[in-house]
Amino acid sequence: MQSSATLSLSQSAAASTIPKSNYTVNHSLPFSPSKPINLRFCGLRREAFLGFSSLSRSQPPQSKIRSDKINSPISASLSDNGSAPKSFDYDLVIIGAGVGGHGAALHAVEKGLKTAIIEGDVIGGTCVNRGCVPSKALLAVSGRMRDLQNEHHMKALGLQVAAAGYDRQGVADHANNLATKIRNNLTNSMKALGVDILTGVGSILGPHKVQYGKLDSPGNIVTAKDIIIATGSVPFVPKGIEVDGKTVITSDHALKLESVPDWIAIVGSGYIGLEFSDVYTALGSEVTFIEALDQLMPGFDPEIGKLAQRVLINPRKIDYHTGVFATKITPAKNGKPVTIELIDAKTKEPKDTLEVDAALIATGRAPFTDGLGLDSVHVERKRGFVPVDERMRVLDFKGDPVPHLYCIGDANGKMMLAHAASAQGISVVEQLTGRDHVLNHLSIPAACFTHPEISMVGLTEPQAREKAEKEGFEVSVAKTSFKANTKALAENEGEGIAKLIYRPDNGEILGVHIFGLHAADLIHEASNAIALGTRIQDIKLAVHAHPTLSEVIDELFKSAKVKAHASGPIVNEPVAV
Amino acid sequence: MALFLQTTFLTSSSSLRQKPRLSSWASHISSSRARTRVHAKIREIFMPALSSTMTEGKIVSWVKSEGDKLSKGESVVVVESDKADMDVETFYDGYLAAIMVEEGGVAAVGSAIALLAESQEEIEEAKSKAASSSPTPSPAPASAPVSESTTGSDSVEKAVVVVPPSTSAMASAVHPASEGGKRVVASPYAKKLAKELEVELGRVIGSGPNGRIVAKDVEAAAAVATELGSPAAKVSAAPAVQAPPGIELGSVVPFTTMQGAVSRNMLESLSVPTFRVGYTITTDALDALYKKIKSKGVTMTALLAKATALALVKHPAINSSCRDGNSFTYNSSINIAVAVAIDGGLITPVLQDADKVDIYSLSRKWKELVDKARAKQLQPQEYNTGTLTTYSQFLF
Numbered sequence: 019m020q021s022s023a024t025l026s027l028s029q030s031a032a033a034s035t036i037p038k039s040n041y042t043v044n045h046s047l048p049f050s051p052s053k054p055i056n057l058r059f060c061g062l063r064r065e066a067f068l069g070f071s072s073l074s075r076s077q078p079p080q081s082k083i084r085s086d087k088i089n090s091p092i093s094a095s096l097s098d099n100g101s102a103p104k105s106f107d108y109d110l111v112i113i114g115a116g117v118g119g120h121g122a123a124l125h126a127v128e129k130g131l132k133t134a135i136i137e138g139d140v141i142g143g144t145c146v147n148r149g150c151v152p153s154k155a156l157l158a159v160s161g162r163m164r165d166l167q168n169e170h171h172m173k174a175l176g177l178q179v180a181a182a183g184y185d186r187q188g189v190a191d192h193a194n195n196l197a198t199k200i201r202n203n204l205t206n207s208m209k210a211l212g213v214d215i216l217t218g219v220g221s222i223l224g225p226h227k228v229q230y231g232k233l234d235s236p237g238n239i240v241t242a243k244d245i246i247i248a249t250g251s252v253p254f255v256p257k258g259i260e261v262d263g264k265t266v267i268t269s270d271h272a273l274k275l276e277s278v279p280d281w282i283a284i285v286g287s288g289y290i291g292l293e294f295s296d297v298y299t300a301l302g303s304e305v306t307f308i309e310a311l312d313q314l315m316p317g318f319d320p321e322i323g324k325l326a327q328r329v330l331i332n333p334r335k336i337d338y339h340t341g342v343f344a345t346k347i348t349p350a351k352n353g354k355p356v357t358i359e360l361i362d363a364k365t366k367e368p369k370d371t372l373e374v375d376a377a378l379i380a381t382g383r384a385p386f387t388d389g390l391g392l393d394s395v396h397v398e399r400k401r402g403f404v405p406v407d408e409r410m411r412v413l414d415f416k417g418d419p420v421p422h423l424y425c426i427g428d429a430n431g432k433m434m435l436a437h438a439a440s441a442q443g444i445s446v447v448e449q450l451t452g453r454d455h456v457l458n459h460l461s462i463p464a465a466c467f468t469h470p471e472i473s474m475v476g477l478t479e480p481q482a483r484e485k486a487e488k489e490g491f492e493v494s495v496a497k498t499s500f501k502a503n504t505k506a507l508a509e510n511e512g513e514g515i516a517k518l519i520y521r522p523d524n525g526e527i528l529g530v531h532i533f534g535l536h537a538a539d540l541i542h543e544a545s546n547a548i549a550l551g552t553r554i555q556d557i558k559l560a561v562h563a564h565p566t567l568s569e570v571i572d573e574l575f576k577s578a579k580v581k582a583h584a585s586g587p588i589v590n591e592p593v594a595v
Numbered sequence: 596m597a598l599f600l601q602t603t604f605l606t607s608s609s610s611l612r613q614k615p616r617l618s619s620w621a622s623h624i625s626s627s628r629a630r631t632r633v634h635a636k637i638r639e640i641f642m643p644a645l646s647s648t649m650t651e652g653k654i655v656s657w658v659k660s661e662g663d664k665l666s667k668g669e670s671v672v673v674v675e676s677d678k679a680d681m682d683v684e685t686f687y688d689g690y691l692a693a694i695m696v697e698e699g700g701v702a703a704v705g706s707a708i709a710l711l712a713e714s715q716e717e718i719e720e721a722k723s724k725a726a727s728s729s730p731t732p733s734p735a736p737a738s739a740p741v742s743e744s745t746t747g748s749d750s751v752e753k754a755v756v757v758v759p760p761s762t763s764a765m766a767s768a769v770h771p772a773s774e775g776g777k778r779v780v781a782s783p784y785a786k787k788l789a790k791e792l793e794v795e796l797g798r799v800i801g802s803g804p805n806g807r808i809v810a811k812d813v814e815a816a817a818a819v820a821t822e823l824g825s826p827a828a829k830v831s832a833a834p835a836v837q838a839p840p841g842i843e844l845g846s847v848v849p850f851t852t853m854q855g856a857v858s859r860n861m862l863e864s865l866s867v868p869t870f871r872v873g874y875t876i877t878t879d880a881l882d883a884l885y886k887k888i889k890s891k892g893v894t895m896t897a898l899l900a901k902a903t904a905l906a907l908v909k910h911p912a913i914n915s916s917c918r919d920g921n922s923f924t925y926n927s928s929i930n931i932a933v934a935v936a937i938d939g940g941l942i943t944p945v946l947q948d949a950d951k952v953d954i955y956s957l958s959r960k961w962k963e964l965v966d967k968a969r970a971k972q973l974q975p976q977e978y979n980t981g982t983l984t985t986y987s988q989f990l991f
Contacts, residue, residue, distance in 0.1 A: 173963070280803070281782050304783040335784035335810075355805055373780055373805060497666075 107240045108134045110450065111228050112443075113220035113390070114248035116143020117150075118427030120204055121440025122246055125447040127211045134240060135208065136230045138219035142201040143250050144428075145436040151200050152273040153293060154467060155193035159184070160300030161469045167300075174510055184301065190275040216240070221391035222247075226422060233389070244422045244450055246443065247390060247404060247412070251428035254384040259285075259377075262349035265356050266377045269294070279303055279376035283358055285344050287314040289466040291380035292330065296468040299334045306372065307331075307338035310363050314338060318466075319478040319531045321517065326533055329513055330468050342369055347377050385429045395420050403431035408456050410446050438462050461549035465538035470514055473541035476529030476548055482519045485528075494522040498573040500534040504565035511535040518544075518554075518574045525553035525580040536567050543571050554578045636713035637721045638687055640671060642702040645681050646975055648860075651703045653852050654696050655680050662718065663691045665711060672708070675852055680971050689713045692721030701852075781808035792817035792938055817938055853940035888954065897946075897958040900931040903985060904949035914982050932981025933961075935968050942968050945981040 110126050112119040115137035126133045140147050165171065166182035208215060218230035218237055228245060231237020253268035255261055263271050265279075269290055278301045284291045287309040295305045307314060314331065315323040331338070342360040350356045358372040385402040392399060396414040399405070404425040406412055411419035424446045427439030441457055448455035463475040477485065479495060486493040500506040500514035514534020520527050530544035547557055554575055562572040642652050655673040659665060670682040671691065692712035696702045710721040779796045781789065785808045789796045792813065799816045801808035850858065885898060907914040907929045915923040929950045932943040944964035946957055967973050 280809075281807075306783055335782075335787070337783035337786055353805075371778070373807070375804070 105241065106226060106243045108132050108214070108242040110134075110244050110246065110447075111136065111220075111240055111242035112246045112248055113222075113228065113230075114143065114250055114427075114429075115141045115204075115208070115215065116248060116250045116427065116439070117145040117436040118250070118439030118443050119143070119246070119248035120208065122248065122426065122443025122447055123208055123213045124211065125444045126450070127213055129447055129451040131447070131450065133212075134214040134216055134242070136216045136218060136220035136228065138217070138230075138233075140201060141205045141208075141215070142197075144252075146200045146204060147197050148270045148273055150436055151197050152193035153269075153297075155196045156189065156273065156275065156297045157293060157467045157469075159189050159192065160297040163300040164469055171510055186275060186278055186301075189301075193273060193275065219389065220249075221389055222394055222423075223391060224394045225420075229391075244424065246446055247387075247423070247425040247429055248427045248439065248443065249386045249390065249429045250439075251383040251434060252386050253379065254382045255379050256344075256381055258345045259347040259379055260349055261379065265350040265375070266347055266379070268379050272378055277376075279374075281306070281374045282376040282378055283308055283344075283356070283372055283374045284378045284380055285347075285358075286310075286380035286382065287338070288317055288380065288382065289464075289472075291378070292326075292466055292468055294378055294380060295334075295336055296330070299336060300469075304335040305337075306374065307336065307340075308342060308344050308358070308360065308372075309338060309340045310343050312341045314340060318472065319474065319480075319517065319529070321479065322472060322474070322515075322531045322533050325515060326468075326472060329470065329533075339370065344377075347379075350375070383428060383434060385431060387429050395423060397423075404429050406430045406432070409449060409454075410442050410457075433459050433462060435462065435464055458549065461545055463541040463545040465541065467538060470511065470534045471537035472531075472533045473537040474529065474531045475541055475545040476527065477519060478529060478531070479517075479519055482528045486521075491521055492523060493519060493528065494579065495519050496574055496578045498570055498577060500567075500570055502573065503567060503570050505567050506535055506570070508565070509535065514570075516540070516570045516574045518578055520554055520578055520580070522578075522580055524582045525555045525578075527552075527554060530571075530574070532570070534567075534570070540567060540571055543568065553580070553582070555580045555582060636689075637692065637717055637724070638689065638711045638713075639707035640683075640685060640691075640709040640711055642674065642696075642704050642706050642708050643683055644704045645674065646979060648856060649704055651701055651852070653701045654698050654708065656698050657694060658682070659691050661691055661694055661722075665689055665691055675971075685711060687711055687713070690715055690718055692718040693724075779808065780806065781813075782810065784810040785813045788813040788817075851940065853942070857941050891955060891958075892962070893954055893958040894961065896933055897954060897961050899985065900933060900946050900949050900961070901954050901957055903983065904929045904931055904946075907983065908950050916982070926982040928982070930980050930982045932978070932984040934984060934986045935965060937969050937971075942973065943978055943981055943984055944968050944973060945977055945979075947980065 109131035110122075110133045112122055112126075112133065112135045115123075115135045119135055119137075120142075123133050123135050137143075142151075145151060163182060163184060166179050169179070172179050205215070216230050216238070219233050220228055220230045222245065223229050223239065226241050226243065226245070227239060228242060229237050229239050253270060255268065260266060261268060264276070272294060278298065280302075281304045282298055283306045284295055284298075285308045287307045291307065292315060295307065298305055309316075313320075313323065314327055318326065339360060341363045343363050344358050345361050346357075346359040348357045355373040355375055356377050358374065358377060360369045360372065361367060362369050385399075385404070387399055387402055387404055390404075392404065392412075395412070396416075397404065397412055397420060398415040404412055406425050407419060409419075410424045410426050410430065412423040412425050414420050426442035426446060428434045430442075432438070432442070438459065441462060445455045445457045460476050463473060465471060465473040476482075479493075482493050496518040498516050499512075500516075501512040503512070506512050506514065511534070514532070514537070516532045516534065516537075517530065518527065519529040519531075527544060527548050530541065532540055534540075543557075546552070558575040558578070560572075562568045645652065653675040655675045657672050658670045659672070665671060665685045665688060667686060667688050668684050671685045672683050673680055674683050689711040690713075691709060693710040694708070695710065696708040702708050710724070712718045712721045780801065781796050781799075782803065785799075786796070788794070788810050789799070789808075794813050794817045796808060796813075799808050799812050800806070802812050803809040881898065881902075885893070885895060911925050912923065914929055915925045918924055928948050930945045930947045931949040932945045934941055934943050944961075944967070946952070946960060946964070949957060952960070964973070964977060967977070
């Protein structure tokens with residue numbers, strides 16, 4: 019990954035404070051870059067959760083950005099109503115009402131911007147309709163099924179459970195109903211706040227001008243001071259793979275759960291493939307992973323990946339082929355099963371042919387940016403992604419930011435997660451309303467909702483060690499086991515570890531990885547700490563309730579050995595209630 | 596998946612021999628630590644004795660790999676004893692420097708199976724020591740575990756019993772694939788089971804869609820009783836050959852640990868005074884009772900065990916043992932062990948306090964024990980605390 023491009027200034031080797039990572043300027047005057055400020059432009063973590071290496075090298079040399087361009091967004095938004103730009107229909111138009119667009123819209127309204135949002139399909143986009151929401155519903159079901167079917171586990175608790183079964187349609191309905199509910203909530207929340215929802219496919223006609231309507235027909239035109247592109251992504255299907263929506267499917271189809279095959283091959287062992295393997299094996303299917311790299315779960319910290327394999331794959335009805343590509347997948351027809359031809363990833367020689375009941379393509383997601391009219395603003399996409407800088411400003415083919423144009427979420431490929439999209443949206447709105455803001459992606463946590471869950475924030479151990487070598491600091495690792503946690507043992511879920519990667523000289527947290535019960539919830543202590551620049555010595559004396567799973571994190575911080583001392587007095591004043 | 600988390604060294608209370616061994620070993624380590632050179636911090640990881648009758652163990656799998664960091668108490672390796680598979684933990688922090696006995700290999704109890712280096716620098720040193728040590732094969736000790744004097748010395752020149760991976764997993768060259776020479780199509784679970792139960796997939800006919808081999812086909816092939824039969828191949832006309840799991844005639848195949856234990860124990864039993872009695876019993880009442888409660892999950896095995904236990908209450912002399920040739924040792928509980936054939940050999944799960952436990956709980960417990968025995972997951976106290984052993988001709 020890219021190492022953080024720190025500015026010339028301020029960062030001394032044994033810094034007494036770690037600058038807050040999401041930096042905001044609380045004054046409205048443009049600042050000159052020569053003034054020493056603790057600015058931290060943090061690096062990108064691309065490998066996590068990208069099924070294929072995608073990011074463009076569109077980042078121009080820093081100096082270009084630093085020149086006068088920085089003034090324009092801030093000054094433009096400062097102009098009051100009545101001067102030249104007053105002819106705009108809206109202060110802000112957002113193309114795409116997914117999670118990113120929605121997050122930006124809500125924040126914009128809160129900051130007083132007149133906002134419209136354009137949506138050509140369903141409100142909520144992928145996350146609500148074809149992603150996070152239905153998949154979590156299915157995973158909730160699979161988690162319960164797994165528990166109920168684990169006779170050994172139940173017996174250890176003293177429980178007897180009659181054979182548990184499920185009704186496929188009932189499970190599918192749960193997911194669908196949830197998606198509908200959330201979609202309605204999203205729509206209503208925007209309507210209630212006065213965001214105009216414009217229906218149709220949006221595209222850019224030129225600076226400040228957006229068209230929306232049915233595809234290929236002259237639509238309505240609106241003008242806006244600023245435009246945010248938030249069109250998201252779609253499942254990526256490599257060539258040679260024929261998707262029929264019934265036996266060869268993508269996550270879009272899988273989440274409808276129209277059938278539960280006896281044997282399903284999952285192409286791609288990233289978090290999407292892993293979550294689906296959890297769902298399918300709990301519902302009775304057998305799974306075969308097909309992974310192009312030599313190792314399963316390549317995006318995770320390797321130690322976590324190894325343990326995850328021991329718990330999530332080996333004891334389940336799952337086998338795998340690594341280091342192979344699926345060059346040709348033919349759907350089932352006339353009684354013949356789905357056939358998958360595998361070739362060796364390096365030598366390209368044919369390796370094997372699989373015959374399975376179904377195949378799920380989980381090889382990552384491709385940006386949905388066709389037809390956006392980017393040519394009209396001289397923007398060239400890089401492999402479909404819209405190039406942006408760290409302020410989410412769209413860059414033209416020369417590498418200069420296009421004024422008043424931003425792109426957030428999956429469409430820019432920086433970090434393809436729902437909460438990253440809305441965080442980016444908020445960052446943009448902050449900039450539009452006078453506060454410069456650069457989002458620190460290293461403080462954004464990520465989670466995989468298998469059973470047990472996996473979560474992470476910051477760098478993996480190899481990434482941290484690489485950075486340490488380059489920048490010349492020491493890296494230490496602390497680990498705790500869920501086996502030592504009372505609550506985990508009470509639930510008979512002692513399988514899991516938490517890992518902290520940190521700098522022993524100043525207590526900076528470089529990364530935290532958790533594998534275990536409720537890992538996705540537990541990670542936030544760590545991500546908050548990274549976002550606020552909190553160091554281990556400042557946080558290790560904080561009290562955690564007992565008995566809770568959070569004590570795993572408490573133990574983790576307490577077991578870290580930091581040479582620096584806690585800064586500032588320990589606050590012990592009584593709290594007035 | 597990893598099995599059990601308890602420390603392995605202290606198993607049942609009856610294996611008294613292990614306790615003193617452990618403490619003397621531990622104390623010897625500390626004394627040897629004082630006496631060895633200060634900078635040599637390379638320890639050996641030993642093959643532990645997991646039961647009082649174990650003399651050697653087979654490495655099932657290494658949980659950690661060379662170069663991994665180890666924390667005290669972490670599982671390092673899974674070992675197959677004569678009775679079950681157990682997790683072995685490390686007693687020290689450090690790094691797994693060198694694995695001296697690979698998966699599938701056999702080592703005598705007490706011999707070193709891996710080296711643990713305290714710091715990363717010593718890993719290289721340990722590796723080279725492991726490589727240079729001459730592996731002189733010594734005969735597997737028949738009785739007592741290796742004496743303490745061989746532990747803790749400047750370690751690595753010790754002889755290590757390294758047996759090449761057991762060839763009892765049928766390793767013949769070419770097996771005719773089913774379905775006219777095409778590749779074998781088997782579901783993931785079928786493949787896992789085949790590996791576990793040592794079934795040659797090529798000789799199994801598939802009953803799944805398009806002749807796919809599914810889990811139950813593998814289980815059927817591995818079952819001892821051939822009456823279980825093979826499901827008729829409906830879809831494709833596959834040759835209906837039901838071969839026993841690939842025994843190659845004319846070959847010499849060494850015993851597995853379990854087969855070895857059974858053989859030894861059987862030989863030992865020949866030296867015990869025996870008295871044979873035959874008796875005909877009319878079982879009308881038993882059959883009637885069985886019919887009544889069969890629906891509640893009670894098996895004949897459980898019924899017989901219960902009946903035997905109740906009889907023993909009245910005749911405690913039968914529930915006693917003679918250890919020294921001079922006295923009765925009356926056992927305080929009546930634990931009926933029932934011999935179970937499992938793949939690869941024999942084991943005797945124990946129904947503890949069979950006289951006191953009600954018939955329904957007994958049946959449930961029995962089912963649980965059989966499942967565990969088949970999965971080789973029995974705990975020591977579940978198979979070596981029997982006070983009276985029975986055999987049953989009834990299938991479960």
